[in-house]
Amino acid sequence: MSKAEIPRKSIYRLSIYQRCLHKLLENEVETVSSEALASAAGVKSTQLRKDLTYFGQFGTRGLGYNVKALSNVLNEVLGTTAYQPVILVGVGNLGAALLRYSGFNKEGFEISAAFDANPVRDRRLNGLKTPVYPVDRMCEFIRSKHVRMAILAVPGNAAQPVVNDMVESGVQAILNFSPTVLQVPEEVTVNSVDLALELENLSYFVR
Amino acid sequence: MSKAEIPRKSIYRLSIYQRCLHKLLENEVETVSSEALASAAGVKSTQLRKDLTYFGQFGTRGLGYNVKALSNVLNEVLGTTAYQPVILVGVGNLGAALLRYSGFNKEGFEISAAFDANPVRDRRLNGLKTPVYPVDRMCEFIRSKHVRMAILAVPGNAAQPVVNDMVESGVQAILNFSPTVLQVPEEVTVNSVDLALELENLSYFVR
DNA sequence: AATTGTGAATTGATTCACAGCT
DNA sequence: AGCTGTGAATCAATTCACAATT
Missing domain, CATH: 3.40.50.720 (NAD(P)-binding Rossmann-like Domain)
Incomplete structure (x- = not known):
């Protein structure tokens, strides 16, 4: 899927998810469900999942998402890995x-x-x-x-x-x-x- | 139309229109078309007109909107007439x-x-x-x-x-x-x- | 002739419902 | 059993197209 078709609002929400994931990382939580992460971010779980599918599949059915891994993905997607002056x-x-x-x-x-x-x-x-x-x-x-x-x-x-x-x-x-x-x-x-x-x-x- | 049905984005744009109207007032412009006002606000003219119809009819066909009058209407609608601490x-x-x-x-x-x-x-x-x-x-x-x-x-x-x-x-x-x-x-x-x-x-x- | 106001059409975003994995 | 991923359905916002008005 090309960048142009992804709603800007979805991109924006990725940043919110990222922030929630950071909090979870600090608390050494390893795994999180879309339900839990979405509620921390103030959105519905289906929306979170839909937002993520624009970029790939990152969860494990029956289990949820690995906090560290998902956070890395979002860093990658958002371009926050590369230093930007x-x-x-x-x-x-x-x-x-x-x-x-x-x-x-x-x-x-x-x-x-x-x-x-x-x-x-x-x-x-x-x-x-x-x-x-x-x-x-x-x-x-x-x-x-x-x-x-x-x-x-x-x-x-x-x-x-x-x-x-x-x-x-x-x-x-x-x-x-x-x-x-x-x-x-x-x-x-x-x-x-x-x-x-x-x-x-x-x-x-x-x- | 009740307040609940009016999109929040429309309300937000009203504030933008209001700011553009202020500029026109300063320049002593008396009348403005939806086309001109919308372009100053960075939106399409149909959107401006639709936004306004949530609250009533304020223009004159063939002519446009009276700058002063429309500005007063928006002040009223946005509640900026009343002092708010x-x-x-x-x-x-x-x-x-x-x-x-x-x-x-x-x-x-x-x-x-x-x-x-x-x-x-x-x-x-x-x-x-x-x-x-x-x-x-x-x-x-x-x-x-x-x-x-x-x-x-x-x-x-x-x-x-x-x-x-x-x-x-x-x-x-x-x-x-x-x-x-x-x-x-x-x-x-x-x-x-x-x-x-x-x-x-x-x-x-x-x- | 110009420009508003607005139903209808379109486009876009969100949510549902459930199939598919683990 | 639990939870993700997603096509389909719904809901919301924007834009079109044109009738109405000055």
């Missing part, structure tokens, strides 16, 4: 927090460099090991380090030009925190997280 | 950044209080007007101020107990940044934003 562009409030945010490291990512229009804007960043460069050095960096993934946290009106440069230089996937709809060629993947929108959206459900 | 729980790196993040204010939200297990952990917050209280005062605050919305940014293992307290005290909607699947009663709405997951997920698309 990631850059961050826009070191404002949010960008700086993302630099400090330990969650990325925990999941095996390290931001290899950050870029900002005004690179010394936040002196507190001196405590961090990630260098902050002026944004006009971004393209050169992307090319020389073969960067394929970027986190974008610039103000809305600055986003599209930066994205154009990124894509031009070889970035293939963007995690976008800027409150804008980005235009990218179809081979580039964008994941947008719009914090204000998420909150605004919630107010609909409060009555 | 929001609290934030967990003032670590991410929580502190969210407190400073101007995006929420821009969309008409103000975080009325923050709570943390260790409320003086970050002295830099002194510059902000939002008070940071010890978390054991959360329930009392929720009740006395009739808080219905909360932003959760505590570590994964601390999340569920905090959520239980929130829900018990009357919170109806939670924007969750903790990397955990939350258990809540069905009348409570949770929007989860898992930053590490979003990044991990992207690596699948990089080859």
Whole structure:
């Protein structure tokens, strides 16, 4: 089955399963049923099984899944085995927090460099090991380090030009925190997280 | 049509349309076609029109939509007309950044209080007007101020107990940044934003 | 002439039901 | 006996196609 036919939501859930498997690994659980894993991930067991079949057969009927083995498979599928350098562009409030945010490291990512229009804007960043460069050095960096993934946290009106440069230089996937709809060629993947929108959206459900 | 039958994705898109309308308002555009508005929002025009029909008829055939009027309708539908106090729980790196993040204010939200297990952990917050209280005062605050919305940014293992307290005290909607699947009663709405997951997920698309 | 509003058709995702292994 | 894997059935969302309206 080709990559294009696999629902993006399934891919997303794989990451959730992966996280649950990590917890099981820590607790030295060896085997897990689709029922148990699915319930930890907050989905139905049939959905978990269907998601996995896009990539092959990994369970043992009557028994369940080997936690270690399945986790390895998911690493392989998700591409988290290969080291991926990631850059961050826009070191404002949010960008700086993302630099400090330990969650990325925990999941095996390290931001290899950050870029900002005004690179010394936040002196507190001196405590961090990630260098902050002026944004006009971004393209050169992307090319020389073969960067394929970027986190974008610039103000809305600055986003599209930066994205154009990124894509031009070889970035293939963007995690976008800027409150804008980005235009990218179809081979580039964008994941947008719009914090204000998420909150605004919630107010609909409060009555 | 009852609220339950309206797809959540449609509700989400309403917020996107709303943001595009704001831009048009700033530029003093009076009328917009579904085609133009949809393209600004990054969706098909039929989808925009279908989304709107869940709530009524707001356009004029042959002409389009009045920007001001439609924006008012969306404010009404999304519940952004009514003031909603929001609290934030967990003032670590991410929580502190969210407190400073101007995006929420821009969309008409103000975080009325923050709570943390260790409320003086970050002295830099002194510059902000939002008070940071010890978390054991959360329930009392929720009740006395009739808080219905909360932003959760505590570590994964601390999340569920905090959520239980929130829900018990009357919170109806939670924007969750903790990397955990939350258990809540069905009348409570949770929007989860898992930053590490979003990044991990992207690596699948990089080859 | 232009553009909305909407049933019908289509496409996509989820769940069911059960055959197939261990 | 227990649990996976999967085609078929169902459910949900999107898009089409065009009648209705200004």
